[in-house]
Amino acid sequence: TSASKNWSPMWRLFWRHQLAICCAVRIGLIAYSYAHDALFEVKYTDIDYLVFNNASRHMLQGRSPYLESEYRYTPLIALVTLGNFLLHSGFGKFVFAAADVACGCLLAGLTSWPAAAAWLWNPIVLGVSSRGSAEPLILLCVHAKLYPVIYCPAICLHVWRTSASASQAVSRLIRLAICAALSFGAPLALFYHLYGNEFMSQAYLYHFGRLDPQHNFSVYFLPMRLLGPRILRAVSGLAFGLQAGSVLLFSWAVPHQDACWFFVTFGFVSLNKVITSQYFLWYLVFLPLLLYRLVPSSGRWLLCQLAIAWLLPQTVWLGLAYLLEFRRLPIVELVWLASLFVLLSNAWIAWRLFDAYRRRMQGDSEAKKRD
Structure with a gap:
């Protein structure tokens, strides 16, 4: 409702x-x-x-x-x-x-x-x-990007956990798969018909092999800038492995979908090979759902701490990136350290939010037992 x-x-x-x-x-x-x-x-x-x-x-x-x-x-x-x-x-x-x-x-x-x-x-x-x-x-618009596939493990686990039987779970998953295929596949088929492989290559496949050496919030930009093609492939594989591990971990550890989708996306973006400010919206759109669940039991001071921990590293990075790009100062290593600051801060934020979520769930469980 x-x-x-x-x-x-x-x-x-x-x-x-x-x-x-x-x-x-x-x-x-x-x-x-x-x-x-x-x-x-x-x-x-x-x-x-x-x-x-x-x-x-x-x-x-x-x-x-x-x-x-x-x-x-x-x-x-x-x-x-x-x-x-x-x-x-x-x-x-x-x-x-x-x-x-x-x-x-x-x-x-x-x-x-x-x-x-x-x-x-x-x-x-x-x-x-x-x-x-x-x-x-x-x-x-699900069709616009491939990244929503990261929610599949969480959705499948949720359906399995909330179904009365295995047959009901399978039936529900099949219906979901059909709906997802139609919503994603119909526009894909239309644009493939109009623009062919060029559409598939530029809109979707390009992002799988993307290696961007330009400075961005990701800690991978400097290795991509300095290392050879063979090492780059290893770095790319490491990034993908860490992202997959993060997605599976949060999908299993956070059973409530309103909270789960935030954690899954936050981890996925924080560990991505390329991170720009636009990517932050991918997880910020789920933040109100998580806050709505946590605020009654989480103090406002904690939320202020998390907001500062999220904004401060980005402000430092933006200032250094401006000096590098527009003032041409040779500080690419400092920009990379700022990217590392962003990653470590995001890891701390994820841990504090998950701890608050876990405590809230324990409190709700104990309240139900008392009732």
């Missing part, structure tokens, strides 16, 4: 006002992006937005969006940003911001307005969506 059905009239009115303010802030940031881009060296608009524009221009002229060499997405994104040429240059930004707000509305319906605020008012979320990143839209 949707949690929002139990809201009082006062909370419903408060929610509408807050939602209107959230939308206004996003519109304001999109408007600000034009002034910022005209005045400052470091642009506000995401470079990917320019890539989307180029891909859409090719599509508008009846050509493949993959003539834009940097376009690594489903053609769906290029279709959405056709409005940049047909209506307004900021059309795509407004669509992505609307998807961001839609995620917040879904979270508010599943939890509460205060929990959903962890998404709607998160500065990273505000920045990513208003800069023209397609990530908020991708969160609503």
Whole structure:
């Protein structure tokens, strides 16, 4: 049952006002992006937005969006940003911001307005969506990325644990598999028919073998920058193995799906070969679900500690990356140390959140026994 059905009239009115303010802030940031881009060296608009524009221009002229060499997405994104040429240059930004707000509305319906605020008012979320990143839209569309496959172990375990018998579990899994195949496979078949192997290679397969030596939040960027191809393959294999282990561990250890999907995604992103700010949205969208479960038993001071532990390393990394990229200072090793700081901080955050989750579950179990 949707949690929002139990809201009082006062909370419903408060929610509408807050939602209107959230939308206004996003519109304001999109408007600000034009002034910022005209005045400052470091642009506000995401470079990917320019890539989307180029891909859409090719599509508008009846050509493949993959003539834009940097376009690594489903053609769906290029279709959405056709409005940049047909209506307004900021059309795509407004669509992505609307998807961001839609995620917040879904979270508010599943939890509460205060929990959903962890998404709607998160500065990273505000920045990513208003800069023209397609990530908020991708969160609503399974077809857009392959990474949702990481939820398969958790889903299968959940179905098995909650089924009355093995035959019922198998039946439920078959139905889920059919639904998943249709939702993912139908657009895949359409775009494969239109663009063939080029679509498969650029939108999906490219990311399996991606080795990016450019500085990013991942600790793997420096080894990829310094080591030869053979060692790179070993590093890539190590990253994949650690990610798979993390996914399986959290899928087994966290039986509640609202919490499990956060932990699975947080571990997967933290151990990825390439990490940019957009990837943070993959797990932040599940954070309100976890907080809604934990807040009654977890102190606000703990949540403040975790927020600081998450933001501080990123701030350090961004400052050093700016000095490296725009001031050309020879500090690539310091940027790598900042990436290591981000990873260690994320590991600490995961441990503290999991410990809080475990304690909450133990408390609930003891309360049921007393009743």
